[in-house]
Amino acid sequence: MTVRVAVDALGGDLGPEEIVAGAAAASASDIEPILFGPRGLGALGLRHVETFESIEMDEPAVESVRAKPDSSLVRAVRAVADGDADVVVSAGNTGAMLAASLLHIRRLSGVHRPGIAAVIPTRRGPSVLIDAGANADARPEHLLQFGHMGAVFSEEILGIAEPEVRLLSIGEEAEKGSQLTIEAHELLLASSLRFAGNTEGRVILEGAADVVVADGFSGNVALKTIEGTVRSLLGSLRGELDSSLRGKLGGLLIRPAARRLRSHLDPDTYGGGYLLGLRGLVVIAHGSSSRVAIANAIRLAAIGVEHGVVEHLQQQLGAQIGQRQEPAQG
């Protein structure tokens, strides 16, 4: 089976050449990237659907999606909705991707809010952080659903049986946290999930849990803080080492180890996160994605299709959430 991956060629900070190069690199016998973008893209022999508008990174999400139905972003999303592609990848405006996906692909039955599931490479193996930034404001029942979606992701994509779920908060005790996390804690505890309580930012990278549930605001803060701290720390270490001959020699010797570590922790390794809770599969890549990151995001997208993530979510959410929650609202 060949997975058809709609790729928004205009998303991303590094320009369309980088996206096209990434798509070309990911193209394989079982992966067919389809580029959505303007004429003259230099599509390197890949399938190309011409589009006529562009949504910028700082445009308001809902308005831009409504105003620009012929943008590369909206057309790529619609390709999944219309059955012309199996999954869509964009490194563009996250809010616009969410809005376009809600409008055209629509939510799975019973789902309140889609959430972004991002894979974090921890010392104990990969963890799923959900929501990594789709919804800046959330209610407790959204966090419960993120727990269910994260668990399905962990089982299906990462192959973890009965994943342990924890809630990101500011203290391990059940009563520590915001009104939101205190209420979400109770819902998670009463659920069928293997919920092990709260966790804190200080242990995320140690491998706090298989699934870390957060509202999209603090989840996004945690994710970006991890990335920034890794980058700053390695930069500072380089600076310290360059300040002495001994350090320079040491730096030369540790280079392979430092490189392994950096590639292990590099967000580009996973390329992006899934936007889960929709009737079709959507992968959101970092705005700053390199061609390597784009290629990995496209491969991640294909894996999701092969593993039937959407179908599994539909079954699991239908069984576990459907009957207990009020119907989703538009």
Add this chain to the structure above:
Amino acid sequence: MTVRVAVDALGGDLGPEEIVAGAAAASASDIEPILFGPRGLGALGLRHVETFESIEMDEPAVESVRAKPDSSLVRAVRAVADGDADVVVSAGNTGAMLAASLLHIRRLSGVHRPGIAAVIPTRRGPSVLIDAGANADARPEHLLQFGHMGAVFSEEILGIAEPEVRLLSIGEEAEKGSQLTIEAHELLLASSLRFAGNTEGRVILEGAADVVVADGFSGNVALKTIEGTVRSLLGSLRGELDSSLRGKLGGLLIRPAARRLRSHLDPDTYGGGYLLGLRGLVVIAHGSSSRVAIANAIRLAAIGVEHGVVEHLQQQLGAQIGQRQEPAQG
């Protein structure tokens, strides 16, 4: 002048010996630690006020403070309220410290909520993060006040003229963020502060701004995520280096540089954060504080008294906030 520092000898995860040792280390001609704790503390010649109860880390804040007026924590806080000490330091239950401070020391006129100001050692010098965890739930006007309090702290303690203030959010654009940050952004923009817009977790450690304003939940998540990421990353690097002879030799050579870096980024360096917005000075140290951290927290406390942080806050907040905000509520 000798600064009298009330020290809660029972606060902290490492036991009273560690606190007492830290207090003894900080004791100097201009710093007089006063230990609050049970008989038989082994006070190493320091002043000692006997107390008869203890508040544990996981006790509910308000209830424990009301139920245990003779606890080391409450008695140490009351010493400041009663004028028997100039400042209080505790590594104990943060919620209980907040509750005891609100009850006995009380808020400065016009202040809605006290906030924890934590110093983060960035690559461009120290930044103040406020609120680093006093209030899990916040309103936009609280964030505005945190901005003012952080600016006073930055000027008085860190010596930064006209500090630049930014708001922690999940995108740099004004319209990106939660309902809370979007509204707080508007208030900060309209204020007399040198507000430079939103910032993100990925640049905190690079030195995003002199003052980073956050609600206590995401501020605490960011702070703990930085600490945890630094620890995990250095641990992973050590593991990588130990796996080969070349790595081991390199590790030996880079040890001084790595140690400088670790001590620069070590949260123990600052020892704790100020709880600002009260009629007296309160320093909250990490629960896991070592004797070094406790000694540094006591020195930080003394610096705050010498610089008249409370008096400056009162003046500045009176001038900048007092007339514009509704009266504080109990």
